[in-house]
Amino acid sequence: MxxxxxxxxxxxxxxxxxxxxxxxxxxxxxxxxxxxxxxxxxxxxxxxxxxxxxxxxxxxxxxxxxxxxxxxxxxxxxxxxxxxxxxxxxxxxxxxxIAMIFQDPMTTLNPVFTIGDQIREVVKLHRPDIEDANAYIIELLREVGINDGERRLKQYPHELSGGRRQRIVIAMALAGNPDxxxxxxxxxxxxxxxxxxxxxxxxxxxxxxxxxxxxxxxxxxxxxxxxxxxxxxxxxxxxxxxxxxxxxxxxxxxxxxxxxxxxxxxxxxxxxxxxxxxxxxxxxxxxxxxxxxxxxxxxxxxxxxxxxxxxxxxxxxxxxxxxxxxxxxxxxxxx
Ligand SMILES: Nc1ncnc2c1ncn2[C@@H]1O[C@H](COP(=O)(O)OP(=O)(O)O)[C@@H](O)[C@H]1O
Ligand SMILES: [Mg+2]
The missing domain is CATH 3.40.50.300 (P-loop containing nucleotide triphosphate hydrolases)
Structure with a gap:
C-alpha cells in the first residue's frame, strides 16, 4: 500500500x-x-x-x-x-x-417503530457497555437540539417535522459512537x-x-x-x-x-x-x-x-x- x-x-x-x-x-x-x-x-x-x-x-x-x-x-x-x-x-x-446519514431521514427510520425503540436497537447492537440506554439516548437527543427527549422517544417518525427527524437520525448515528x-x-x-x-x-x-x-x-x-x-x-x-x-x-x-x-x-x-x-x-x-x-x-x-x-x-x-x-x-x- x-x-x-x-x-x-x-x-x-x-x-x-x-x-x-x-x-x-x-x-x-x-x-x-x-x-x-x-x-x-x-x-x-x-x-x-x-x-x-x-x-x-x-x-x-x-x-x-x-x-x-x-x-x-x-x-x-x-x-x-x-x-x-x-x-x-x-x-x-x-x-x-462508520455511521451514515441519508438525504431522506425516512430511509433510516422505520415508520412502524417509535423513535425510542429504534435508537435503543442501535445502542444494544453497538454499545452493549451502556447500562442506562434511555438516559444515554436522552443525552444524545439533547446534543442534537431535542430537549424534550423523554416525550420524543415515545413518538413515531411521522409525528415529527422533517428537520426534527433528521436530528433524530443524527442522534442515532452518534449512538454507536462512530469514528x-x-x-x-x-x-x-x-x-x-x-x-x-x-x-x-x-x-x-x-x-x-x-x-x-x-x-x-x-x-x-x-x-x-x-x-x-x-x-x-x-x-x-x-x-x-x-x-x-x-x-x-x-x-x-x-x-x-x-x-x-x-x-x-x-x-x-x-x-x-x-x-x-x-x-x-x-x-x-x-x-x-x-x-x-x-x-x-x-x-x-x-x-x-x-x-x-x-x-x-x-x-x-x-x-x-x-x-x-x-x-x-x-x-x-x-x-
Ligand atoms: N443499483 C444500481 N444499479 C445500476 N445503476 C446504478 C445503481 N445505483 C446507482 N446507479 C447509477 O450510478 C450512477 C451514479 O449514481 P449515484 O452515485 O447515485 O449518483 P450521485 O452522485 O447523484 O449520488 C448513476 O448513473 C446511477 O444511475
Ligand atoms: Mg446521491
Whole structure:
C-alpha cells in the first residue's frame, strides 16, 4: 500500500464500482478508479453533480450496493480492507465504526417503530457497555437540539417535522459512537432555514465527538462553509482534490472553475451561473476526460486520453490537460 504522510481515518484506493445488468449480461461501470483519503478528525466534502457517483462511492464503503454491485480496489480502515470483510463484519462496521446519514431521514427510520425503540436497537447492537440506554439516548437527543427527549422517544417518525427527524437520525448515528460519519446530502430534503442549522450541528458534533466526517453534496457553498478538504467527482472519476482553500483559490480543473462560478454568493450579488451542457452519461465513458464535451477549453487530446495527474501540493491534485500544455509551444509562438 502507498504510504501516506497524512493520517487518514479512511483511505479509498483505486475503487472501481459497477452494476451487473442481467438483461444485457454485462457490468456497467459507475466509478472508474477513485483514490482519496478522509483525514482523521476533519470534514471532507465529496462534491459532484447528480449522477456523478457520490452515493455509489459511499455505498461501496458501507457494503450496501446490493446483489448487483461489483467492486474492486481497496477501502482501508484501521489497516484492513473492508472489501475483504464478511457480511457479518460489515454489519458491525455499519452503525459502529462508520455511521451514515441519508438525504431522506425516512430511509433510516422505520415508520412502524417509535423513535425510542429504534435508537435503543442501535445502542444494544453497538454499545452493549451502556447500562442506562434511555438516559444515554436522552443525552444524545439533547446534543442534537431535542430537549424534550423523554416525550420524543415515545413518538413515531411521522409525528415529527422533517428537520426534527433528521436530528433524530443524527442522534442515532452518534449512538454507536462512530469514528467516521458519512452524510449523504443530509440537508437536501429540508427547508433552507433548517438546512443551515443541521449543517452547523454536524460541524459542531464532528468536533465534539472527534469524528472524521464525509459530507456528500452537490453544493459547493456547503463545502466553503464547513469542509476542510474537498474531492470533486465528475463522471465517476476524481477531477480535482485539495484543501478547501486550494480548490477554491487555486482551482486547476475547468469543471471546478465552472462550479465555483456557479456558487451563488461566491461573489456577492452574482447570480447562479449554471454550467453549460448535459452532465456526463456514464454509459458514454471511454478513456477520455468525461467533462470534455462540456468544456470550453477542450482540446483534441481531451477526447482521446484521460489526463495525467498534476500534483500541486501534498494535498492538491488535478486531472486536466490544461495543466499539461507544453510551454515549448508558447515559446514557439513567441519566437
Ligand atoms: N443499483 C444500481 N444499479 C445500476 N445503476 C446504478 C445503481 N445505483 C446507482 N446507479 C447509477 O450510478 C450512477 C451514479 O449514481 P449515484 O452515485 O447515485 O449518483 P450521485 O452522485 O447523484 O449520488 C448513476 O448513473 C446511477 O444511475
Ligand atoms: Mg446521491
Amino acid at each position: 502507498e504510504t501516506n504522510r497524512k493520517d487518514y481515518a479512511l483511505y479509498i484506493e483505486d475503487l472501481h464500482t459497477g452494476f451487473y445488468n442481467r438483461v444485457e449480461d454485462k457490468v456497467s461501470s459507475v466509478l472508474n478508479g477513485i483514490t482519496f483519503g478522509a483525514e482523521r478528525g476533519k470534514i471532507l466534502g465529496v462534491v459532484g453533480e447528480s449522477g456523478s457517483g457520490k452515493s455509489v462511492t459511499m455505498l461501496s464503503v458501507m457494503g450496501l450496493l446490493g446483489p448487483n454491485g461489483r467492486v474492486t480496489g481497496r477501502i482501508m480502515l484501521d489497516g484492513e480492507n473492508l472489501l475483504d470483510y464478511s457480511d457479518k463484519q460489515m454489519r458491525e462496521i455499519r452503525g459502529g465504526k 467516521i460519519l458519512i452524510a449523504d446530502e443530509p440537508t437536501t430534503a429540508l427547508d433552507v432555514t433548517v438546512q443551515a442549522q443541521i449543517l452547523e450541528l454536524i460541524k459542531k458534533l464532528s468536533e465534539t465527538h472527534n469524528m472524521t466526517t464525509i459530507m456528500i453534496t452537490h453544493d459547493l457553498g456547503i463545502v466553503a462553509n464547513i469542509c476542510d478538504n474537498v474531492v470533486i467527482l465528475y463522471g465517476g472519476r476524481i477531477c480535482e482534490m485539495g484543501t478547501t482553500r486550494e480548490v477554491f483559490k487555486e482551482s486547476a480543473h475547468e469543471y471546478t472553475k465552472g462550479l465555483i462560478r456557479a456558487v451563488p454568493g461566491a461573489v456577492p450579488g452574482r447570480k447562479l451561473i449554471p454550467i453549460e451542457g448535459v452532465p456526463a452519461n456514464r454509459s458514454a465513458f471511454t478513456n477520455e476526460c468525461a467533462f470534455c464535451p462540456r468544456c470550453e477549453k477542450a482540446m483534441e487530446i481531451c477526447a482521446g486520453e484521460f489526463p495525467p495527474e498534476t500534483v500541486f501540493s501534498e494535498t492538491h491534485k488535478a486531472w486536466c490537460w490544461m495543466n499539461h500544455l507544453p510551454e515549448s509551444k508558447e515559446a514557439e509562438h513567441d519566437g
